[in-house]
Amino acid sequence: MTRPTTASERPAGPAGLDPGAFRHLADAQVNVELDTGDMILNLGPQHPATHGTLRLVVRLDGERVISADPVIGYMHRGYEKLTEFRTYPQVTTLINRIDWLSSFANEVPFLDGAEQLMGIEAPPRAKYIRTVLTELSRIATFLLFLGEMGLQVGALTPAFYGFRDREHILNLIEAATGGRFHPNFNRIGGLKEDLPWGWMAECRDAMKIVFDACHTFENLVLGNEIFEARTKNIGIIPAEVGASYGVSGSNLRASGVDWDLRRDGRPYLVYPDLDFQVHTHPDGDSYSRYVVRLEETREAARMVLQCLDAMPSGPIMAKVPRIIKVPEGEVWVETENPLGQMGYYVVSKGATGPFRVKIRSASFSNVSILPWLLQGVYVPDVITILASLYFILGDIDR
Amino acid sequence: MPSPDDAAPGSAAAADAAAGDAAAPASDSDAVVSEGPEGSAGVPPAEASEPMRQEQQELHGRLSVLGDSVIESTQVFDDIVVRIKLESWRRAAEVARHELECDYLSFISGIDWAPAPKEGGDEGASDTSAPVQPTEMTPGAAGAAGRYQVFAHVQSTRRHWGVTFKADVDESDPRVESWVSVYPGADWHERECWEMYGFSFDGHPSLRHLYLPSEFEGHPLRKDFPLLARVVKPWPGLVDVEPMPGEPAEASATAETTDQ
Numbered sequence: 001m002t003r004p005t006t007a008s009e010r011p012a013g014p015a016g017l018d019p020g021a022f023r024h025l026a027d028a029q030v031n032v033e034l035d036t037g038d039m040i041l042n043l044g045p046q047h048p049a050t051h052g053t054l055r056l057v058v059r060l061d062g063e064r065v066i067s068a069d070p071v072i073g074y075m076h077r078g079y080e081k082l083t084e085f086r087t088y089p090q091v092t093t094l095i096n097r098i099d100w101l102s103s104f105a106n107e108v109p110f111l112d113g114a115e116q117l118m119g120i121e122a123p124p125r126a127k128y129i130r131t132v133l134t135e136l137s138r139i140a141t142f143l144l145f146l147g148e149m150g151l152q153v154g155a156l157t158p159a160f161y162g163f164r165d166r167e168h169i170l171n172l173i174e175a176a177t178g179g180r181f182h183p184n185f186n187r188i189g190g191l192k193e194d195l196p197w198g199w200m201a202e203c204r205d206a207m208k209i210v211f212d213a214c215h216t217f218e219n220l221v222l223g224n225e226i227f228e229a230r231t232k233n234i235g236i237i238p239a240e241v242g243a244s245y246g247v248s249g250s251n252l253r254a255s256g257v258d259w260d261l262r263r264d265g266r267p268y269l270v271y272p273d274l275d276f277q278v279h280t281h282p283d284g285d286s287y288s289r290y291v292v293r294l295e296e297t298r299e300a301a302r303m304v305l306q307c308l309d310a311m312p313s314g315p316i317m318a319k320v321p322r323i324i325k326v327p328e329g330e331v332w333v334e335t336e337n338p339l340g341q342m343g344y345y346v347v348s349k350g351a352t353g354p355f356r357v358k359i360r361s362a363s364f365s366n367v368s369i370l371p372w373l374l375q376g377v378y379v380p381d382v383i384t385i386l387a388s389l390y391f392i393l394g395d396i397d398r
Numbered sequence: 399m400p401s402p403d404d405a406a407p408g409s410a411a412a413a414d415a416a417a418g419d420a421a422a423p424a425s426d427s428d429a430v431v432s433e434g435p436e437g438s439a440g441v442p443p444a445e446a447s448e449p450m451r452q453e454q455q456e457l458h459g460r461l462s463v464l465g466d467s468v469i470e471s472t473q474v475f476d477d478i479v480v481r482i483k484l485e486s487w488r489r490a491a492e493v494a495r496h497e498l499e500c501d502y503l504s505f506i507s508g509i510d511w512a513p514a515p516k517e518g519g520d521e522g523a524s525d526t527s528a529p530v531q532p533t534e535m536t537p538g539a540a541g542a543a544g545r546y547q548v549f550a551h552v553q554s555t556r557r558h559w560g561v562t563f564k565a566d567v568d569e570s571d572p573r574v575e576s577w578v579s580v581y582p583g584a585d586w587h588e589r590e591c592w593e594m595y596g597f598s599f600d601g602h603p604s605l606r607h608l609y610l611p612s613e614f615e616g617h618p619l620r621k622d623f624p625l626l627a628r629v630v631k632p633w634p635g636l637v638d639v640e641p642m643p644g645e646p647a648e649a650s651a652t653a654e655t656t657d658q
């Protein structure tokens with residue numbers, strides 16, 4: 001090969017380099033099969049799609065996922081151990097922080113279990129207020145999802161709407177309980193305080209905002225071609241696979257399983273008195289999870305209005321001993337939380353604190369399906385699937 | 399952090415319940431709905447509605463497939479607790495999945511029935527901020543033969559019922575059959591149980607740490623594993639306690655001496 005030897009003979013390339021000088025290198029690789037060895041992609045632990053510190057070790061073949069291994073435990077706080085060193089009223093401050101988007105809903109099953117063991121029942125008004133606040137936290141959780149799911153697939157606008165409208169709900173929760181995220185408002189046998197003056201009227205107004213928000217999301221997101229292309233047929237969970245992994249809540253209902261603990265479980269709060277519909281979707285993909293949560297947001301707002309209409313007067317605390325000692329026994333309590341089935345297996349030895357509390361959190365099982373679900377999907381769909389499963393890290397790690 | 403006294407602010411109960419020994423629950427007749435913690439075996443609780451009772455009876459009937467494997471079964475509120483022989487642990491999962499139509503795995507975990515060691519040794523005896531657990535070992539619902547038990551809850555999404563299975567695990571060689579081949583979701587639950595209790599699950603594809611770092615030693619949820627945060631520094635709650643009006647000031651004095 002003859003090469004120009006002096007600078008004046010060379011054609012001037014960028015940065016003074018001669019493009020011809022490297023041409024032979026490129027030629028050499030043309031007919032060689034490209035090395036497509038597997039690539040390990042570390043998604044997280046600080047990835048925005050993971051709502052916290054979930055790490056996914058994904059093995060890739062090109063753009064396709066061969067296997068995925070979620071690594072959890074970055075936020076493990078050992079709540080099951082800590083409950084053994086605390087009294088029953090103290091435990092509620094811990095379990096507030098399991099699923100921090102719907103803290104109020106976490107408190108309900110635990111106190112329900114303690115009340116069952118003690119043979120106490122909260123007065124009707126307390127039950128109604130508990131139901132309202134549980135459904136409000138469901139709305140707050142789902143409004144965030146409805147906005148943020150759009151964000152994860154590339155639509156920025158819904159996220160702002162979601163955060164904006166959720167603020168109204170958080171303000172309501174704050175006005176009633178004093179805390180936006182960690183109310184710690186439940187007591188064994190009732191509630192800390194009654195609702196403030198004018199709260200119910202404000203709550204009714206806020207429900208109008210929720211209905212409007214659902215309407216907005218329906219128009220803005222569900223009709224969107226790009227959103228449908230990104231979510232339809234992505235991350236399909238067949239009903240029997242989902243159930244055997246313990247996937248629960250909206251995720252399982254989006255797979256066509258007509259199972260809602262508010263209706264089908266042991267009767268709790270005032271759900272037996274409410275008239276509500278359980279929404280399912282036959283497809284089981286990311287899109288259907290969005291549709292189901294959108295419908296459930298509306299249903300929750302309807303339930304809140306029903307509760308406000310039927311709100312009884314009366315005391316908010318049952319007669320409870322000054323020092324709470326729970327008689328010996330054990331009980332399994334489960335409720336339908338925004339993220340799915342939340343359960344506590346409480347074992348008491350007659351002391352002021354529990355002997356053993358098994359915390360069954362929804363996100364833990366919802367996420368445990370990821371190694372199965374992510375096989376063979378493309379990398380951008382990993383984000384869609386993570387967003388549509390909708391988990392909270394505190395709910396996985398406990 | 400609320401103290402137990404915060405539990406009933408402004409309620410009448412605070413006034414007439416004697417401070418210190420209020421072990422009995424509220425005896426208001428209209429407040430009491432449920433029975434005692436454990437009913438007799440096979441009898442649904444009194445408040446169960448008629449269709450629910452029928453469902454429970456059918457569930458009991460189907461559980462008879464397990465035959466001799468069942469050591470004891472009892473009704474705890476609305477839940478059926480079945481204690482089975484350890485060697486039938488995996489068969490119980492198969493029966494649950496196919497005969498009981500329990501397609502949904504709720505959780506698998508363990509219990510250590512050993513009495514909790516007194517926190518902070520004997521010196522911590524006056525620390526009332528932490529609950530004092532009994533010092534002798536008492537079994538829970540459906541009984542227990544030894545210290546360790548593995549327990550799991552499965553449910554049916556169609557029939558809306560659920561069963562809790564328990565099995566005694568050998569203390570010297572804690573081994574259990576894995577449920578992964580029946581319920582794939584058992585994978586993570588068993589990994590958690592393995593690291594927290596040290597139960598080894600035969601047939602599990604990869605028993606490795608789930609929450610804790612891989613070099614972690616010990617099994618944190620065993621009762622003899624101390625809560626290190628409390629060992630290093632006693633719980634400060636007691637220091638803040640001022641004596642109630644009319645109470646001798648001794649209580650706070652002993653608190654200061656134990657908090658050294």
